[in-house]
Amino acid sequence: MRNHRKKHFTLVEILVSVAVMIMIMVAAMPAYSSLLRGKSLFHAANTFNAAVMEARAHAIASRNYTALIIYSDADTAAASNVSGKNGVYYRIAEVYHSSGSSYTFKIWSSTSAEQMLPENAMVPFAGGNSKDFGLATGNDAVAGSSTAPKVTFSGSMASNIRSNCRAIIFKPDGQLAGTNEKNLVVRFVEINRYNADKNCPRQPLNINWLTGKGKFMESVQ
Numbered sequence: 326m327r328n329h330r331k332k333h334f335t336l337v338e339i340l341v342s343v344a345v346m347i348m349i350m351v352a353a354m355p356a357y358s359s360l361l362r363g364k365s366l367f368h369a370a371n372t373f374n375a376a377v378m379e380a381r382a383h384a385i386a387s388r389n390y391t392a393l394i395i396y397s398d399a400d401t402a403a404a405s406n407v408s409g410k411n412g413v414y415y416r417i418a419e420v421y422h423s424s425g426s427s428y429t430f431k432i433w434s435s436t437s438a439e440q441m442l443p444e445n446a447m448v449p450f451a452g453g454n455s456k457d458f459g460l461a462t463g464n465d466a467v468a469g470s471s472t473a474p475k476v477t478f479s480g481s482m483a484s485n486i487r488s489n490c491r492a493i494i495f496k497p498d499g500q501l502a503g504t505n506e507k508n509l510v511v512r513f514v515e516i517n518r519y520n521a522d523k524n525c526p527r528q529p530l531n532i533n534w535l536t537g538k539g540k541f542m543e544s545v546q
Contacts, residue, residue: 366513366528367541369446373415374530374539376440377493380417381537383434384495390420395448396490410489412448414441428494446513450491458491459509467491495537504534
């Protein structure tokens, strides 16, 4: 009668297998972390894109210039070292008065509440890259920058909005105001990574000047 003996793993074999598994996990962690960061920024851009479409729909329905204002408040600036130079919050507002390249905002849209970008994301206002927000030059659709239309606030908005902000403006026909038939690009970054490295990766959202629809572009440096 043949004696069948069960084969067991030795302690050395088990330790070697565990060591190999740990090495594989360590090697894969950077790629996995990068994948998670990319998905979080994509989620922020996707959430923001829904607000862009809502602002456009409001402009068409109300037959009035409407803007999606991106800003940060004092608490957010202090907590994240943003210093008011980048957008963390966004909300829809009606243009109270427009004259040439100047826009005045007075009231928030009654159908829109303040929203905060998710996943520790923000929109840089060209703090580390001149093309961080919108077109490099001559983009009237982005009010608030040095090369774009002047933005002022009156009424209740004057007390709860920071001077550093951006406003994506839609005309009553739903087109982006003053883009000269050029698309608008909004780039999203992680707050902590941006504070440490102004050239950190960005998730761009390309907004069509005619339809207002956003197209997600590949993450770029």
